[in-house]
Amino acid sequence: xxxxxxxxxxxxxxxxxxxxxxxxxxxxxxxxxxxxxxxxxxxxxxxxxxxxxxxxxxxxxxxxxxxxxxxxxxxxxxxxxxxxxxxxxxxxxxxxxxxxxxxxxxxxxxxxxxxxxxxxxxxx
Numbered sequence: 001x002x003x004x005x006x007x008x009x010x011x012x013x014x015x016x017x018x019x020x021x022x023x024x025x026x027x028x029x030x031x032x033x034x035x036x037x038x039x040x041x042x043x044x045x046x047x048x049x050x051x052x053x054x055x056x057x058x059x060x061x062x063x064x065x066x067x068x069x070x071x072x073x074x075x076x077x078x079x080x081x082x083x084x085x086x087x088x089x090x091x092x093x094x095x096x097x098x099x100x101x102x103x104x105x106x107x108x109x110x111x112x113x114x115x116x117x118x119x120x121x122x123x124x
Contacts, residue, residue: 002045003044003047005071006044006047007043007044008044008067008068008070008071009044009048009053009067009068010042010043010044011042011044012066012067012068012069012070013038013041013048013056013067014042015096016060016062017038017042018096018100019096019100019103020060021100022059023035024038024042027056030055031052031055031056031059032055033052041056053067
């Protein structure tokens, strides 16, 4: 049976990997395992050992506690949305692509784009 903590950790691995633009294959190479194992971790089908999580955190350049952030909220049977946004926004592939593209823009242009988005959202 899949445990909610394993699913949450897997989601966080996938989110961080996606934000960095890293493939499952590349992450697996950095950690020294097969990409199929990364797939199983990301779905929560397999548990990630402490030492493997340490290696994954190193490969993704985040501290180990990153993978547990938001766990209490994820376990709660709370609201499906917050301010009209899906509760699991970072699981949305389109949202992840948008975030990654946003951070690929040079900072001065990114600020201007951010201000434009704020103005447009106030009008809507």
